[in-house]
Amino acid sequence: xxxxxxxxxxxxxxxxxxxxLRRLAMDGAGDGLTVAEIRxxxxxxxxxxxxxxxxxxxxxxxxxGVPQVVGVAVIILAFQLFCGREEPWLPRWFxxxxxxxxxxxxxxxxxxxxxxxxxxxxxxxxxxFSVGPGERFAAVFMILATLTIVLPMTNTxxxxxxxxxxxxxxxxxGLFVLAGAAVTTAWVGLLTAVGVGLLIGADWAMRLLxxx
Numbered sequence: 001x002x003x004x005x006x007x008x009x010x011x012x013x014x015x016x017x018x019x020x021l022r023r024l025a026m027d028g029a030g031d032g033l034t035v036a037e038i039r040x041x042x043x044x045x046x047x048x049x050x051x052x053x054x055x056x057x058x059x060x061x062x063x064x065g066v067p068q069v070v071g072v073a074v075i076i077l078a079f080q081l082f083c084g085r086e087e088p089w090l091p092r093w094f095x096x097x098x099x100x101x102x103x104x105x106x107x108x109x110x111x112x113x114x115x116x117x118x119x120x121x122x123x124x125x126x127x128x129f130s131v132g133p134g135e136r137f138a139a140v141f142m143i144l145a146t147l148t149i150v151l152p153m154t155n156t157x158x159x160x161x162x163x164x165x166x167x168x169x170x171x172x173x174g175l176f177v178l179a180g181a182a183v184t185t186a187w188v189g190l191l192t193a194v195g196v197g198l199l200i201g202a203d204w205a206m207r208l209l210x211x212x
Contacts, residue, residue: 004101016119017170018112024107028101036095039088046088047081047135048169051142053107057161058155071150074162075143082139095122118167118176126174134174138165141181144188 024038033041042049054070054077077088128134142165145158161183168176 017049017052017167018108018116018119020045021053021104021108021111021168025101025104028099028104030101032098032100033072034096034098035090038099039090039095045170047077048166050077050088052166052170055159055166056110057157058149059163060156071146074146074149078139078142078146081082081142082136084136090096091097092156115163115167118163119171122134122167122171122173122176124172127172128177129174129177130168130172133176135169138169138180139182141177145180145184148187151191154191157183161187178180 020042024041026035027033027041028037038053039046039050051074054074058070073090073094076090080088129137142162145161145165149155149158149162161180164176164180164183166180168174168178168180
């Protein structure tokens with residue numbers, strides 16, 4: 001059977017981030033869109049846009065519950081990106097989840113009002129870090145950032161890193177990918193230092209206890 005709407009699943013790479021999300025909001029103005037429908041409308045930029053859509057709600061400081069669920073989906077997406085899979089695979093139950101029209105509209109408005117500066121600053125450059133092997137490079141740091149996003153009360157900074165990495169892939173901007181990688185590295189380093197410090201402190205405290 002011939003598709004009556006051949007352009008439905010075709011992503012126009014001339015569209016910027018805000019335009020893409022506005023298009024999703026318009027398409028889902030009635031009953032919203034399922035995750036599967038969102039994925040199909042994004043085509044070649046599906047990985048970056050899906051990660052961004054998942055990361056934006058997690059920018060809220062101190063959020064609990066949502067980042068843990070989102071983290072699973074992001075790791076699944078990033079692993080597939082690292083493996084070079086062209087179209088993202090997600091569990092059937094996840095693909096059936098429906099984003100309400102109000103949520104899609106809110107995402108579009110948030111992007112237009114709060115993330116407009118990202119679009120103005122980003123442009124195709126240093127594409128070695130955002131295309132081909134660069135996508136695998138970005139995927140590694142997406143996984144690292146997401147492993148920390150699931151920790152309670154630590155969701156905002158890794159979500160910023162994920163957003164930078166995702167925008168880098170969407171806009172073909174290797175500089176944004178590098179910025180996201182830098183934020184991830186600094187955050188993982190900080191958490192590691194804190195963890196090591198706590199272990200050393202606990203060991204030192206135990207030694208001070210009588211009979212130890």
